[in-house]
Amino acid sequence: MTLSAARVIAFVMGDPKADRAVPPTGFTARLTVFTAAAMAFLAVFALALSMATGRLADRWSEELARTSTLRISAPADQAAAQVQAAINVLETTPGVAAARALTADEQRSLLEPWFGPDLPIESLPIPQLIEIIEEGGGYDSAGLRARLLAEVPGAVLDDHTRWREPLVTAAGRLRSLGWFAILLIGAATAAMITLAAQSALAANAQVIRVMRLVGAEDAYIARAFVRRFTSRAFLGALGGTFLGMIAVALLPNGNDVGGFLTDVGFRGLGWIWPLCLPPLAAIVAFFATRAAALRTLKEQS
Amino acid sequence: MHLLTISQPNGKDLRTLCLRYDCNLLQIWAKRAGNGGDFTVIELEDVAYSYGGAELFAQLNLSLAPGSFHFLTGPSGAGKTTLLKLCYGELLATAGQVRLFGEDARSLERDGVAMMRRRIGVVHQDCQFLDHLPVAENIALPLKVAGREAEADGNLDDLLSWVGLKSQAGQTPPQLSGGERQRAALARAVIMSPDVIIADEPTGNVDWEMSQRLLTLLIELNKMGKTVLIATHDLNLIRTAKNQVSARVLRLTDRKLQLAGAEL
Numbered sequence: 001m002t003l004s005a006a007r008v009i010a011f012v013m014g015d016p017k018a019d020r021a022v023p024p025t026g027f028t029a030r031l032t033v034f035t036a037a038a039m040a041f042l043a044v045f046a047l048a049l050s051m052a053t054g055r056l057a058d059r060w061s062e063e064l065a066r067t068s069t070l071r072i073s074a075p076a077d078q079a080a081a082q083v084q085a086a087i088n089v090l091e092t093t094p095g096v097a098a099a100r101a102l103t104a105d106e107q108r109s110l111l112e113p114w115f116g117p118d119l120p121i122e123s124l125p126i127p128q129l130i131e132i133i134e135e136g137g138g139y140d141s142a143g144l145r146a147r148l149l150a151e152v153p154g155a156v157l158d159d160h161t162r163w164r165e166p167l168v169t170a171a172g173r174l175r176s177l178g179w180f181a182i183l184l185i186g187a188a189t190a191a192m193i194t195l196a197a198q199s200a201l202a203a204n205a206q207v208i209r210v211m212r213l214v215g216a217e218d219a220y221i222a223r224a225f226v227r228r229f230t231s232r233a234f235l236g237a238l239g240g241t242f243l244g245m246i247a248v249a250l251l252p253n254g255n256d257v258g259g260f261l262t263d264v265g266f267r268g269l270g271w272i273w274p275l276c277l278p279p280l281a282a283i284v285a286f287f288a289t290r291a292a293a294l295r296t297l298k299e300q301s
Numbered sequence: 302m303h304l305l306t307i308s309q310p311n312g313k314d315l316r317t318l319c320l321r322y323d324c325n326l327l328q329i330w331a332k333r334a335g336n337g338g339d340f341t342v343i344e345l346e347d348v349a350y351s352y353g354g355a356e357l358f359a360q361l362n363l364s365l366a367p368g369s370f371h372f373l374t375g376p377s378g379a380g381k382t383t384l385l386k387l388c389y390g391e392l393l394a395t396a397g398q399v400r401l402f403g404e405d406a407r408s409l410e411r412d413g414v415a416m417m418r419r420r421i422g423v424v425h426q427d428c429q430f431l432d433h434l435p436v437a438e439n440i441a442l443p444l445k446v447a448g449r450e451a452e453a454d455g456n457l458d459d460l461l462s463w464v465g466l467k468s469q470a471g472q473t474p475p476q477l478s479g480g481e482r483q484r485a486a487l488a489r490a491v492i493m494s495p496d497v498i499i500a501d502e503p504t505g506n507v508d509w510e511m512s513q514r515l516l517t518l519l520i521e522l523n524k525m526g527k528t529v530l531i532a533t534h535d536l537n538l539i540r541t542a543k544n545q546v547s548a549r550v551l552r553l554t555d556r557k558l559q560l561a562g563a564e565l
Binding site for chain 2: 207
Protein backbone atom coordinates (compact mmCIF):
# COMPACT_ATOMS: atom_id res chain seq x y z
CA MET A 1 0.00 0.00 0.00
CA THR A 2 1.42 3.37 -0.92
CA LEU A 3 1.83 6.10 1.65
CA SER A 4 -0.76 8.32 -0.01
CA ALA A 5 -3.35 5.53 -0.03
CA ALA A 6 -2.61 4.82 3.62
CA ARG A 7 -3.07 8.47 4.44
CA VAL A 8 -6.39 8.61 2.60
CA ILE A 9 -7.64 5.55 4.46
CA ALA A 10 -6.41 7.00 7.77
CA PHE A 11 -8.19 10.26 6.93
CA VAL A 12 -11.48 8.48 6.28
CA MET A 13 -11.26 5.88 9.04
CA GLY A 14 -9.51 7.93 11.72
CA ASP A 15 -9.43 6.64 15.26
CA PRO A 16 -12.29 4.12 15.45
CA LYS A 17 -12.87 5.14 19.07
CA ALA A 18 -12.45 8.86 18.59
CA ASP A 19 -16.18 9.51 18.62
CA ARG A 20 -16.37 8.21 22.20
CA ALA A 21 -15.09 11.62 23.21
CA VAL A 22 -18.43 13.08 22.15
CA PRO A 23 -21.34 12.34 24.50
CA PRO A 24 -23.50 9.75 22.76
CA THR A 25 -26.91 11.28 23.35
CA GLY A 26 -28.55 14.60 22.80
CA PHE A 27 -30.98 16.53 20.68
CA THR A 28 -28.61 16.82 17.73
CA ALA A 29 -28.33 13.03 17.56
CA ARG A 30 -32.06 12.62 17.13
CA LEU A 31 -32.21 15.59 14.75
CA THR A 32 -29.54 14.15 12.50
CA VAL A 33 -31.06 10.69 12.38
CA PHE A 34 -34.53 12.11 11.67
CA THR A 35 -33.26 14.52 9.02
CA ALA A 36 -31.30 11.83 7.22
CA ALA A 37 -34.25 9.43 7.37
CA ALA A 38 -36.77 11.98 6.10
CA MET A 39 -34.49 13.18 3.34
CA ALA A 40 -33.67 9.65 2.23
CA PHE A 41 -37.40 8.82 2.17
CA LEU A 42 -38.06 11.84 -0.08
CA ALA A 43 -35.03 11.03 -2.20
CA VAL A 44 -36.38 7.53 -2.86
CA PHE A 45 -39.55 9.07 -4.29
CA ALA A 46 -37.63 11.65 -6.29
CA LEU A 47 -35.49 8.85 -7.66
CA ALA A 48 -38.54 6.75 -8.49
CA LEU A 49 -40.16 9.74 -10.21
CA SER A 50 -37.02 10.47 -12.15
CA MET A 51 -36.65 6.89 -13.29
CA ALA A 52 -40.33 6.61 -14.24
CA THR A 53 -40.18 9.77 -16.33
CA GLY A 54 -36.99 8.50 -17.89
CA ARG A 55 -38.72 5.30 -18.90
CA LEU A 56 -41.69 7.28 -20.19
CA ALA A 57 -39.51 9.58 -22.28
CA ASP A 58 -37.60 6.62 -23.68
CA ARG A 59 -40.79 4.76 -24.54
CA TRP A 60 -42.42 7.73 -26.21
CA SER A 61 -39.27 8.51 -28.12
CA GLU A 62 -38.81 4.92 -29.18
CA GLU A 63 -42.40 4.03 -30.08
CA LEU A 64 -43.49 7.26 -31.68
CA ALA A 65 -40.28 7.88 -33.53
CA ARG A 66 -40.65 4.55 -35.35
CA THR A 67 -44.19 5.01 -36.62
CA SER A 68 -46.27 7.51 -38.52
CA THR A 69 -49.75 7.61 -40.01
CA LEU A 70 -51.09 8.40 -43.45
CA ARG A 71 -54.71 9.57 -43.63
CA ILE A 72 -56.59 9.15 -46.92
CA SER A 73 -59.70 11.27 -47.34
CA ALA A 74 -61.36 10.45 -50.63
CA PRO A 75 -64.82 9.80 -52.06
CA ALA A 76 -65.99 6.25 -51.41
CA ASP A 77 -65.56 5.12 -55.01
CA GLN A 78 -61.93 6.37 -55.10
CA ALA A 79 -60.83 5.35 -51.63
CA ALA A 80 -59.54 1.88 -52.45
CA ALA A 81 -57.57 3.14 -55.45
CA GLN A 82 -56.01 5.96 -53.47
CA VAL A 83 -55.10 3.63 -50.62
CA GLN A 84 -53.40 1.28 -53.04
CA ALA A 85 -51.61 4.15 -54.74
CA ALA A 86 -50.40 5.43 -51.38
CA ILE A 87 -49.15 1.99 -50.38
CA ASN A 88 -47.33 1.71 -53.69
CA VAL A 89 -45.65 5.05 -53.02
CA LEU A 90 -44.73 4.04 -49.49
CA GLU A 91 -43.32 0.68 -50.54
CA THR A 92 -40.89 2.43 -52.85
CA THR A 93 -39.87 5.06 -50.28
CA PRO A 94 -36.46 4.55 -48.66
CA GLY A 95 -36.69 4.38 -44.85
CA VAL A 96 -40.15 2.80 -44.83
CA ALA A 97 -40.06 -0.78 -43.57
CA ALA A 98 -43.76 -1.55 -43.96
CA ALA A 99 -47.03 0.13 -44.68
CA ARG A 100 -50.53 -1.29 -44.23
CA ALA A 101 -54.05 -0.01 -44.16
CA LEU A 102 -55.82 -0.41 -40.85
CA THR A 103 -58.76 -2.78 -40.90
CA ALA A 104 -62.28 -1.60 -40.13
CA ASP A 105 -62.08 -3.29 -36.74
CA GLU A 106 -58.85 -1.51 -35.88
CA GLN A 107 -60.31 1.86 -36.87
CA ARG A 108 -63.43 1.08 -34.84
CA SER A 109 -61.38 0.32 -31.76
CA LEU A 110 -59.55 3.62 -32.14
CA LEU A 111 -62.88 5.49 -32.14
CA GLU A 112 -64.49 3.38 -29.47
CA PRO A 113 -63.40 5.55 -26.51
CA TRP A 114 -65.29 8.48 -28.00
CA PHE A 115 -68.26 6.85 -29.81
CA GLY A 116 -68.64 3.60 -27.96
CA PRO A 117 -68.84 0.08 -29.46
CA ASP A 118 -70.92 -0.95 -32.48
CA LEU A 119 -70.13 2.18 -34.43
CA PRO A 120 -71.32 1.62 -38.05
CA ILE A 121 -67.98 2.69 -39.41
CA GLU A 122 -68.70 1.38 -42.92
CA SER A 123 -71.55 3.84 -43.35
CA LEU A 124 -69.61 6.86 -42.17
CA PRO A 125 -67.25 8.99 -44.24
CA ILE A 126 -64.25 8.21 -42.07
CA PRO A 127 -60.78 8.59 -43.57
CA GLN A 128 -58.75 5.43 -44.11
CA LEU A 129 -55.62 5.23 -41.98
CA ILE A 130 -52.36 3.68 -43.16
CA GLU A 131 -49.76 2.76 -40.54
CA ILE A 132 -46.17 3.33 -41.58
CA ILE A 133 -43.33 1.48 -39.83
CA GLU A 134 -39.96 3.11 -40.31
CA GLU A 135 -36.51 1.57 -40.51
CA GLY A 136 -32.95 2.81 -40.26
CA GLY A 137 -32.79 6.58 -40.09
CA GLY A 138 -36.43 6.92 -41.19
CA TYR A 139 -37.77 8.50 -44.37
CA ASP A 140 -37.53 11.96 -45.83
CA SER A 141 -40.91 13.35 -44.77
CA ALA A 142 -40.70 16.45 -47.05
CA GLY A 143 -39.92 14.31 -50.10
CA LEU A 144 -42.67 11.82 -49.22
CA ARG A 145 -45.21 14.62 -48.81
CA ALA A 146 -44.29 15.98 -52.26
CA ARG A 147 -44.73 12.56 -53.88
CA LEU A 148 -48.03 11.96 -52.13
CA LEU A 149 -49.30 15.36 -53.19
CA ALA A 150 -48.64 14.44 -56.77
CA GLU A 151 -49.92 10.87 -56.74
CA VAL A 152 -52.47 10.70 -53.88
CA PRO A 153 -54.03 14.17 -53.51
CA GLY A 154 -56.26 13.17 -50.60
CA ALA A 155 -53.38 11.89 -48.39
CA VAL A 156 -52.24 13.66 -45.25
CA LEU A 157 -49.00 12.47 -43.65
CA ASP A 158 -48.77 12.69 -39.84
CA ASP A 159 -45.25 11.80 -38.66
CA HIS A 160 -46.22 12.48 -34.99
CA THR A 161 -43.62 15.21 -34.73
CA ARG A 162 -46.17 17.78 -33.67
CA TRP A 163 -47.11 16.07 -30.46
CA ARG A 164 -44.23 13.66 -29.97
CA GLU A 165 -41.58 16.29 -29.44
CA PRO A 166 -43.40 18.25 -26.70
CA LEU A 167 -44.17 15.00 -24.88
CA VAL A 168 -40.59 13.79 -25.06
CA THR A 169 -39.36 17.23 -24.02
CA ALA A 170 -41.80 17.28 -21.09
CA ALA A 171 -40.75 13.81 -19.99
CA GLY A 172 -37.08 14.79 -20.24
CA ARG A 173 -37.70 17.87 -18.14
CA LEU A 174 -39.57 15.83 -15.56
CA ARG A 175 -36.59 13.52 -15.38
CA SER A 176 -34.25 16.49 -14.95
CA LEU A 177 -36.53 17.87 -12.26
CA GLY A 178 -36.35 14.54 -10.45
CA TRP A 179 -32.55 14.65 -10.43
CA PHE A 180 -32.62 18.31 -9.44
CA ALA A 181 -34.92 17.39 -6.54
CA ILE A 182 -32.38 14.75 -5.44
CA LEU A 183 -29.62 17.36 -5.58
CA LEU A 184 -31.75 19.77 -3.54
CA ILE A 185 -32.48 17.04 -1.02
CA GLY A 186 -28.73 16.36 -0.77
CA ALA A 187 -27.98 20.05 -0.29
CA ALA A 188 -30.74 20.41 2.31
CA THR A 189 -29.39 17.35 4.12
CA ALA A 190 -25.90 18.85 4.12
CA ALA A 191 -27.27 22.16 5.43
CA MET A 192 -29.26 20.55 8.23
CA ILE A 193 -26.41 18.27 9.26
CA THR A 194 -24.08 21.29 9.25
CA LEU A 195 -26.46 23.12 11.60
CA ALA A 196 -26.76 20.07 13.81
CA ALA A 197 -22.97 19.67 13.90
CA GLN A 198 -22.48 23.32 14.80
CA SER A 199 -25.08 22.97 17.50
CA ALA A 200 -23.33 19.87 18.82
CA LEU A 201 -19.97 21.65 18.81
CA ALA A 202 -21.46 24.55 20.73
CA ALA A 203 -23.12 22.20 23.20
CA ASN A 204 -19.89 20.29 23.72
CA ALA A 205 -17.64 23.26 24.45
CA GLN A 206 -16.31 21.50 27.55
CA VAL A 207 -15.42 18.42 25.54
CA ILE A 208 -13.47 20.58 23.11
CA ARG A 209 -11.72 22.43 25.96
CA VAL A 210 -10.65 19.15 27.54
CA MET A 211 -9.51 17.69 24.23
CA ARG A 212 -7.43 20.76 23.52
CA LEU A 213 -5.99 20.72 27.01
CA VAL A 214 -4.66 17.21 26.52
CA GLY A 215 -3.07 18.04 23.18
CA ALA A 216 -5.69 17.00 20.62
CA GLU A 217 -5.25 18.53 17.19
CA ASP A 218 -8.20 20.13 15.42
CA ALA A 219 -8.39 17.24 12.97
CA TYR A 220 -8.71 14.75 15.84
CA ILE A 221 -11.47 16.74 17.54
CA ALA A 222 -13.26 17.24 14.23
CA ARG A 223 -12.98 13.53 13.50
CA ALA A 224 -14.68 12.68 16.76
CA PHE A 225 -17.72 14.67 15.66
CA VAL A 226 -17.47 13.62 12.01
CA ARG A 227 -17.55 9.93 12.86
CA ARG A 228 -20.54 10.40 15.12
CA PHE A 229 -22.54 12.42 12.57
CA THR A 230 -21.55 10.25 9.62
CA SER A 231 -22.74 7.10 11.34
CA ARG A 232 -25.96 8.78 12.45
CA ALA A 233 -26.66 10.06 8.93
CA PHE A 234 -25.95 6.63 7.47
CA LEU A 235 -28.26 4.84 9.89
CA GLY A 236 -31.00 7.46 9.48
CA ALA A 237 -30.77 7.33 5.70
CA LEU A 238 -30.79 3.53 5.79
CA GLY A 239 -34.07 3.57 7.69
CA GLY A 240 -35.58 6.27 5.46
CA THR A 241 -34.52 4.45 2.31
CA PHE A 242 -35.93 1.18 3.57
CA LEU A 243 -39.29 2.79 4.35
CA GLY A 244 -39.27 4.67 1.03
CA MET A 245 -38.62 1.48 -0.92
CA ILE A 246 -41.47 -0.27 0.87
CA ALA A 247 -43.77 2.66 0.08
CA VAL A 248 -42.76 2.62 -3.59
CA ALA A 249 -43.20 -1.13 -3.77
CA LEU A 250 -46.73 -0.75 -2.41
CA LEU A 251 -47.73 1.70 -5.16
CA PRO A 252 -50.22 0.28 -7.71
CA ASN A 253 -48.62 -1.46 -10.69
CA GLY A 254 -48.45 0.38 -14.00
CA ASN A 255 -51.14 -0.33 -16.57
CA ASP A 256 -52.60 1.26 -19.66
CA VAL A 257 -55.44 2.91 -17.81
CA GLY A 258 -53.36 4.42 -15.00
CA GLY A 259 -50.60 5.47 -17.35
CA PHE A 260 -47.70 7.43 -15.94
CA LEU A 261 -49.04 7.95 -12.42
CA THR A 262 -49.19 4.22 -11.74
CA ASP A 263 -45.83 3.63 -13.37
CA VAL A 264 -43.83 5.50 -10.68
CA GLY A 265 -41.39 3.05 -9.17
CA PHE A 266 -38.35 0.95 -9.88
CA ARG A 267 -37.98 -1.87 -12.35
CA GLY A 268 -35.48 -4.73 -12.21
CA LEU A 269 -31.96 -3.52 -11.48
CA GLY A 270 -33.41 -0.06 -10.85
CA TRP A 271 -34.03 -1.22 -7.27
CA ILE A 272 -30.27 -0.97 -6.72
CA TRP A 273 -30.31 2.79 -7.17
CA PRO A 274 -32.06 3.69 -3.88
CA LEU A 275 -29.52 1.52 -2.04
CA CYS A 276 -26.93 4.12 -3.02
CA LEU A 277 -28.70 6.75 -0.91
CA PRO A 278 -27.43 5.75 2.61
CA PRO A 279 -23.74 5.78 1.59
CA LEU A 280 -24.38 9.02 -0.27
CA ALA A 281 -25.96 10.55 2.85
CA ALA A 282 -22.94 9.38 4.88
CA ILE A 283 -20.56 11.02 2.40
CA VAL A 284 -22.56 14.26 2.51
CA ALA A 285 -22.58 14.15 6.32
CA PHE A 286 -18.85 13.41 6.43
CA PHE A 287 -17.85 16.45 4.42
CA ALA A 288 -20.53 18.76 5.87
CA THR A 289 -19.59 17.91 9.46
CA ARG A 290 -15.87 18.07 8.82
CA ALA A 291 -16.14 21.50 7.21
CA ALA A 292 -18.41 22.76 10.01
CA ALA A 293 -16.22 21.32 12.75
CA LEU A 294 -12.95 22.70 11.42
CA ARG A 295 -14.53 26.10 10.83
CA THR A 296 -16.06 26.19 14.29
CA LEU A 297 -12.85 25.06 15.99
CA LYS A 298 -10.93 27.77 14.17
CA GLU A 299 -13.47 30.39 15.21
CA GLN A 300 -13.42 29.21 18.83
CA SER A 301 -9.66 29.54 19.15
CA MET B 302 19.65 8.89 40.80
CA HIS B 303 17.15 9.87 43.45
CA LEU B 304 14.50 8.14 41.39
CA LEU B 305 15.32 4.92 43.16
CA THR B 306 14.43 6.31 46.55
CA ILE B 307 10.95 7.46 45.64
CA SER B 308 8.12 5.58 47.18
CA GLN B 309 4.43 5.74 46.60
CA PRO B 310 2.15 7.36 49.20
CA ASN B 311 0.67 3.99 50.01
CA GLY B 312 4.14 2.55 50.38
CA LYS B 313 4.32 0.76 47.04
CA ASP B 314 7.66 1.04 45.30
CA LEU B 315 7.50 3.45 42.42
CA ARG B 316 10.74 2.52 40.74
CA THR B 317 9.12 0.60 37.90
CA LEU B 318 6.72 3.41 37.22
CA CYS B 319 9.45 6.03 37.43
CA LEU B 320 11.71 4.19 35.06
CA ARG B 321 8.86 3.75 32.61
CA TYR B 322 7.99 7.39 32.68
CA ASP B 323 11.40 8.87 33.04
CA CYS B 324 12.24 9.14 29.37
CA ASN B 325 12.89 12.85 29.58
CA LEU B 326 15.37 13.30 32.38
CA LEU B 327 18.42 12.11 30.49
CA GLN B 328 17.29 14.08 27.45
CA ILE B 329 17.00 17.20 29.56
CA TRP B 330 20.46 16.70 31.03
CA ALA B 331 21.81 16.11 27.54
CA LYS B 332 20.21 19.32 26.31
CA ARG B 333 21.52 21.16 29.32
CA ALA B 334 25.03 19.94 28.59
CA GLY B 335 24.66 20.79 24.91
CA ASN B 336 23.51 24.29 25.68
CA GLY B 337 26.09 25.03 28.27
CA GLY B 338 23.47 24.89 31.00
CA ASP B 339 21.41 27.74 29.48
CA PHE B 340 18.53 25.59 28.30
CA THR B 341 15.15 26.58 29.68
CA VAL B 342 11.89 24.78 29.08
CA ILE B 343 9.74 27.90 29.40
CA GLU B 344 11.01 31.42 29.07
CA LEU B 345 9.11 34.71 29.23
CA GLU B 346 10.96 37.81 28.12
CA ASP B 347 9.56 41.31 28.71
CA VAL B 348 6.08 39.86 28.48
CA ALA B 349 2.97 41.97 28.87
CA TYR B 350 -0.65 40.97 28.78
CA SER B 351 -3.73 43.16 28.48
CA TYR B 352 -7.41 42.37 28.89
CA GLY B 353 -9.59 44.74 26.88
CA GLY B 354 -7.00 47.49 26.98
CA ALA B 355 -6.23 47.16 30.69
CA GLU B 356 -2.71 45.92 31.25
CA LEU B 357 -2.58 42.98 33.64
CA PHE B 358 1.20 42.90 33.83
CA ALA B 359 4.18 44.16 31.87
CA GLN B 360 7.94 43.70 31.46
CA LEU B 361 7.63 40.28 33.00
CA ASN B 362 10.59 37.90 32.83
CA LEU B 363 10.65 34.25 33.83
CA SER B 364 12.87 31.28 33.09
CA LEU B 365 12.00 27.75 34.12
CA ALA B 366 15.01 25.46 34.04
CA PRO B 367 14.50 21.75 33.48
CA GLY B 368 13.79 19.94 36.72
CA SER B 369 13.09 23.13 38.65
CA PHE B 370 10.25 23.61 41.10
CA HIS B 371 8.46 26.96 41.32
CA PHE B 372 5.53 28.28 43.27
CA LEU B 373 3.65 31.26 41.90
CA THR B 374 1.81 33.34 44.46
CA GLY B 375 0.05 36.66 44.51
CA PRO B 376 -3.28 38.23 45.37
CA SER B 377 -6.44 37.25 43.58
CA GLY B 378 -6.75 39.00 40.24
CA ALA B 379 -3.01 39.58 39.97
CA GLY B 380 -2.87 37.43 36.85
CA LYS B 381 -1.53 34.09 38.08
CA THR B 382 -3.84 32.05 35.91
CA THR B 383 -3.14 34.28 32.92
CA LEU B 384 0.58 33.84 33.45
CA LEU B 385 0.16 30.07 33.57
CA LYS B 386 -1.93 30.17 30.39
CA LEU B 387 0.90 32.03 28.68
CA CYS B 388 3.22 29.28 29.84
CA TYR B 389 1.27 26.53 28.09
CA GLY B 390 0.23 28.43 24.99
CA GLU B 391 -3.42 28.93 25.88
CA LEU B 392 -2.94 32.70 25.55
CA LEU B 393 -0.52 34.78 23.52
CA ALA B 394 1.32 37.70 25.11
CA THR B 395 0.30 41.14 23.91
CA ALA B 396 3.96 42.18 24.07
CA GLY B 397 7.29 40.47 24.62
CA GLN B 398 8.21 36.91 23.79
CA VAL B 399 7.21 33.56 25.24
CA ARG B 400 9.44 30.65 24.30
CA LEU B 401 8.24 27.12 24.93
CA PHE B 402 11.07 24.62 24.65
CA GLY B 403 12.98 27.22 22.68
CA GLU B 404 10.16 27.94 20.23
CA ASP B 405 8.42 31.28 20.01
CA ALA B 406 4.83 30.64 21.09
CA ARG B 407 3.62 33.25 18.61
CA SER B 408 5.07 31.32 15.71
CA LEU B 409 3.31 28.09 16.62
CA GLU B 410 0.45 26.94 14.40
CA ARG B 411 -2.69 25.62 16.10
CA ASP B 412 -1.50 22.05 15.72
CA GLY B 413 1.90 23.15 16.99
CA VAL B 414 0.25 24.35 20.19
CA ALA B 415 -1.47 20.95 20.46
CA MET B 416 1.90 19.23 20.14
CA MET B 417 3.32 21.53 22.81
CA ARG B 418 0.47 20.62 25.17
CA ARG B 419 1.63 17.04 25.02
CA ARG B 420 4.89 18.15 26.63
CA ILE B 421 3.17 20.28 29.26
CA GLY B 422 0.78 18.63 31.67
CA VAL B 423 -1.80 21.03 33.08
CA VAL B 424 -3.90 20.71 36.22
CA HIS B 425 -6.68 23.25 36.69
CA GLN B 426 -8.39 24.18 39.90
CA ASP B 427 -11.75 23.35 38.30
CA CYS B 428 -10.65 20.06 36.78
CA GLN B 429 -12.60 19.43 33.62
CA PHE B 430 -13.16 15.95 32.26
CA LEU B 431 -15.24 14.18 29.69
CA ASP B 432 -18.01 13.41 32.12
CA HIS B 433 -19.51 10.55 30.12
CA LEU B 434 -16.27 8.55 30.12
CA PRO B 435 -14.88 6.51 33.04
CA VAL B 436 -12.02 7.96 35.05
CA ALA B 437 -9.53 5.50 33.53
CA GLU B 438 -10.42 6.59 30.00
CA ASN B 439 -10.19 10.24 31.00
CA ILE B 440 -6.73 9.73 32.41
CA ALA B 441 -5.64 7.84 29.28
CA LEU B 442 -7.11 10.51 26.99
CA PRO B 443 -3.78 12.29 26.27
CA LEU B 444 -2.28 8.98 25.11
CA LYS B 445 -5.32 8.32 22.99
CA VAL B 446 -5.26 11.64 21.15
CA ALA B 447 -1.52 11.23 20.60
CA GLY B 448 -2.09 7.81 19.02
CA ARG B 449 -0.17 6.09 21.83
CA GLU B 450 -3.13 4.33 23.39
CA ALA B 451 -1.23 1.06 23.58
CA GLU B 452 1.09 2.57 26.18
CA ALA B 453 -1.84 2.89 28.54
CA ASP B 454 -2.10 -0.89 28.83
CA GLY B 455 0.90 -1.26 31.11
CA ASN B 456 1.04 2.13 32.77
CA LEU B 457 -2.52 3.08 33.53
CA ASP B 458 -2.99 0.65 36.40
CA ASP B 459 0.28 1.78 38.01
CA LEU B 460 -0.68 5.41 37.59
CA LEU B 461 -4.15 4.85 39.05
CA SER B 462 -2.56 3.13 42.04
CA TRP B 463 -0.04 5.93 42.42
CA VAL B 464 -2.78 8.56 42.68
CA GLY B 465 -4.95 6.24 44.75
CA LEU B 466 -7.79 5.95 42.27
CA LYS B 467 -7.58 2.33 41.25
CA SER B 468 -10.90 1.44 42.80
CA GLN B 469 -12.54 4.47 41.16
CA ALA B 470 -11.23 3.69 37.66
CA GLY B 471 -14.63 2.66 36.37
CA GLN B 472 -16.52 5.57 37.85
CA THR B 473 -17.35 8.70 35.91
CA PRO B 474 -15.84 12.05 36.98
CA PRO B 475 -19.10 13.42 38.44
CA GLN B 476 -19.01 10.52 40.91
CA LEU B 477 -15.61 11.61 42.30
CA SER B 478 -14.96 13.90 45.25
CA GLY B 479 -13.03 17.15 44.84
CA GLY B 480 -9.77 15.59 45.96
CA GLU B 481 -10.24 12.57 43.74
CA ARG B 482 -10.88 14.84 40.77
CA GLN B 483 -7.68 16.73 41.51
CA ARG B 484 -5.71 13.50 41.66
CA ALA B 485 -7.34 12.27 38.45
CA ALA B 486 -6.42 15.56 36.77
CA LEU B 487 -2.85 15.15 37.99
CA ALA B 488 -2.70 11.60 36.67
CA ARG B 489 -4.02 12.81 33.30
CA ALA B 490 -1.44 15.58 33.27
CA VAL B 491 1.48 13.21 33.79
CA ILE B 492 0.46 10.15 31.78
CA MET B 493 2.29 11.45 28.72
CA SER B 494 5.40 11.92 30.85
CA PRO B 495 5.50 15.63 30.05
CA ASP B 496 8.57 17.74 30.59
CA VAL B 497 6.63 20.36 32.52
CA ILE B 498 3.71 20.17 34.94
CA ILE B 499 1.72 23.32 35.49
CA ALA B 500 -0.88 23.31 38.24
CA ASP B 501 -3.31 26.15 38.90
CA GLU B 502 -4.45 26.11 42.53
CA PRO B 503 -4.36 22.30 42.61
CA THR B 504 -5.25 22.26 46.30
CA GLY B 505 -7.89 24.96 46.15
CA ASN B 506 -10.86 22.63 46.52
CA VAL B 507 -9.45 20.00 48.85
CA ASP B 508 -8.83 19.61 52.56
CA TRP B 509 -5.39 19.89 54.19
CA GLU B 510 -4.68 16.19 54.18
CA MET B 511 -5.52 15.87 50.51
CA SER B 512 -3.51 18.96 49.65
CA GLN B 513 -0.48 17.35 51.33
CA ARG B 514 -1.00 14.22 49.30
CA LEU B 515 -1.21 16.19 46.06
CA LEU B 516 1.88 18.16 46.99
CA THR B 517 3.72 14.92 47.65
CA LEU B 518 2.76 13.67 44.21
CA LEU B 519 4.02 16.86 42.59
CA ILE B 520 7.27 16.72 44.53
CA GLU B 521 7.77 13.12 43.46
CA LEU B 522 7.27 14.12 39.85
CA ASN B 523 9.83 16.89 40.29
CA LYS B 524 12.25 14.35 41.67
CA MET B 525 11.73 12.36 38.49
CA GLY B 526 13.05 15.38 36.61
CA LYS B 527 9.83 17.13 35.72
CA THR B 528 9.69 20.89 35.84
CA VAL B 529 6.89 21.95 38.14
CA LEU B 530 5.13 25.29 38.34
CA ILE B 531 2.31 25.64 40.87
CA ALA B 532 0.12 28.69 41.27
CA THR B 533 -1.23 28.93 44.78
CA HIS B 534 -2.09 31.45 47.48
CA ASP B 535 -1.77 28.77 50.14
CA LEU B 536 1.38 29.78 52.07
CA ASN B 537 1.10 26.76 54.35
CA LEU B 538 1.43 24.54 51.33
CA ILE B 539 4.60 26.37 50.31
CA ARG B 540 6.03 26.09 53.81
CA THR B 541 5.30 22.38 53.90
CA ALA B 542 7.18 21.91 50.67
CA LYS B 543 10.17 23.65 52.22
CA ASN B 544 11.62 20.53 53.78
CA GLN B 545 11.01 18.29 50.81
CA VAL B 546 12.15 20.08 47.72
CA SER B 547 14.34 22.90 46.51
CA ALA B 548 11.74 25.36 45.29
CA ARG B 549 11.61 28.99 44.34
CA VAL B 550 8.65 31.19 45.15
CA LEU B 551 7.60 33.81 42.63
CA ARG B 552 5.23 36.55 43.62
CA LEU B 553 3.07 38.31 41.07
CA THR B 554 1.98 41.63 42.41
CA ASP B 555 1.63 45.19 41.15
CA ARG B 556 1.98 43.93 37.59
CA LYS B 557 5.48 42.64 38.33
CA LEU B 558 6.92 39.20 39.01
CA GLN B 559 9.39 39.07 41.87
CA LEU B 560 11.35 36.36 43.58
CA ALA B 561 9.84 36.09 47.04
CA GLY B 562 12.68 35.67 49.53
CA ALA B 563 15.35 33.08 49.47
CA GLU B 564 15.07 29.62 48.09
CA LEU B 565 12.87 27.57 50.36
